Amino acid sequence: MSLLRRWFDPIRSSWFYQKPTRQEVLSTEHGLSVYLRLDDVYSYLAVQQLPQLEEILRDDLKPLKVIISNTSAEPPNAMTIEEWRTYTLNDAKILATQHRFSYDNEKPEQPTQEALQQAEVILKNTPLTGQNFLYLLEDVFHMLWQQQYGKLRTLFIMASKHQKPQNFPERVFNHTPVLESYFEFGGRKYHAVDDLLRLTRRLKQQKLLIDNPIFLINHIEWREHLMSDAEELTEIQAMHPELDLYIALEDPISWLLLAYIKEELANYYNIQLNLFPLSYHGRDFFDWSLATRLSKRTEVKFTPFCRPTKDSILNMAQLYYSVPEEQRIDAMYEILQAVWTRGQDLSFQPHFQKLQHDLNIEKLIDFDVEALLENNDRQCAEKHQPDFPVLELRIEGKRYVFNSLYRVWMIESIFSNVLEQKYKAENELERAQQEAEEQDLDGSNDEKREM
Structure with missing residues (x-):
């Protein structure tokens, strides 16, 4: 990575984040x-x-x-x-x-x-x-x-x-x-x-409306849970949902969504997260204002950052795959946090070594990291999604595939629908049992009358 990017990105990103992102008029x-x-x-x-x-x-x-x-x-x-x-x-x-x-x-x-x-x-x-x-x-x-x-x-x-x-x-x-x-x-x-x-x-x-806009009434806002009932929450947690995340490491949206899901949804709903980092896709040329706005709405810290390059991606992936599997979600959280909130350049050896030490990695894996990322790319491509990150949620034997920051609300919406279908099936079963019992009782009464 060029010295200009390593030193200028953190300064520029901090300045951009602090200035008002919403043009007044x-x-x-x-x-x-x-x-x-x-x-x-x-x-x-x-x-x-x-x-x-x-x-x-x-x-x-x-x-x-x-x-x-x-x-x-x-x-x-x-x-x-x-x-x-x-x-x-x-x-x-x-x-x-x-x-x-x-x-x-x-x-x-x-x-x-x-x-x-x-x-x-x-x-x-x-x-x-x-x-x-x-x-x-x-x-x-x-x-x-x-x-x-x-x-x-x-x-x-x-x-x-x-x-x-x-x-x-x-x-x-x-x-x-x-x-x-x-x-x-x-x-x-x-x-x-x-x-x-x-x-x-x-x-x-801008006072350009004469009445309150009432659109998309079931929209789920960031940090506002769709499900708060303790009994419903316990039922979802008992279903042990799994969520696969395919993320482009140079994309700040990946950091913002991983942090939001890990902090706000994973523990709340007992979601098992699985991460699949992708190879470099050129997502470091992103809309700064969109990422800044999303950071403020999700309340996830963002900046000072140093945008990763292709070399940085390989180093980030090497750190990720060098930790034990059960620690990888936390490790990726720390890796992306270092890049997107502390301005670390992981193609720069001192920054890389410091993070390796912080992650308690004594020995780096000697696997072909590029091959691992390309395999993740192939799996991701099979989902046929138009944008990153790609998400696959599995619960109650069904899988749901969606993508991008615009569909994160689907996680909670799916949970709600799963419970609704479960309750509906239980009610229908209970009704059928009740009807069968009533028929048995009628049959018993008829037999008594005949006797």
């Missing part, structure tokens, strides 16, 4: 825009919130600008188009269940090309504006994603015969590559579902 000059694709399932979830959002916007941001693209961006993390589609359909099902969106839970599928073309004509030709257009937009998305193609064709015929293409500045159809739906405000992008609460907090802070 974002410009309203370009209003609020939402980017959609008719064949994007996240857009389908997003449009279900737009009429309500438009209703509480101040006039400064009205009308909400809707940009509809017919072009998809490249899938992330080297996923194929089919892998990405499969992932998004499953992920949307999870979001819909958690946040109570309308969704086809039985057999979600992409709309046909013919249906997409018909929907675009309907939306281009309609003279409706403002909230009325947003309601139509929502209805059209329902027809596309619920396979209501008869209704869609009827609207298409009417729009084709009796209307002509409209030209409204707040309604744009273009070819801008859009991977998944997002909002744009003040030059910043917000994921249409995952960042909706962050966006509305920003709008409320």
